[in-house]
Amino acid sequence: MELDRIDRHILMQLQKNNRTPNIELADIVGLSAPACLKRIKRLRDNNVIIGDVAIINPELAGNKLTLVVSVEMERDRADIYNIFRQSILKASEVTQCYQISGSYDFMLIIVVKDIPAYEHFVERVLHTDLNIRKFHTSVSLRTVKFSTEIEMKQ
Incomplete structure (x- = not known):
């Protein structure tokens, strides 16, 4: 899958915080909210985005x-x-x-x-x-x- 400048910008933002509301993300990358959501869906469907996780502090989980x-x-x-x-x-x-x-x-x-x-x-x-x-x-x-x-x- 070919990634353009906007796809890359979306991916960089999602890597920093994948809980950014779509409307805010769309504003950051210069798209309408529906167009941004459509791109994110395409990135997931094509396995560019392969998961969404919460990264926890291992020490607080008991693993020191x-x-x-x-x-x-x-x-x-x-x-x-x-x-x-x-x-x-x-x-x-x-x-x-x-x-x-x-x-x-x-x-x-x-x-x-x-x-x-x-x-x-x-x-x-x-x-x-x-x-x-x-x-x-x-x-x-x-x-x-x-x-x-x-x-x-x-």
């Missing part, structure tokens, strides 16, 4: 620990990767998973309440996968930047 886990698989095989991806999709502690290039095959972002909760995740998910050669865990000391916004290139 963020860990970055690099995972190296035993072999480079599609079936092994697929099994691992399926297990990660089921693990609620994993908030992000990236298949990467380089020394490791996957990078996980794990959010848990404490070290015992992480140890439980490791025993339940990582240690039961016999195709994992090794994994490395780094503990986040503080969040310097967290954003879900994607820059819209012209």
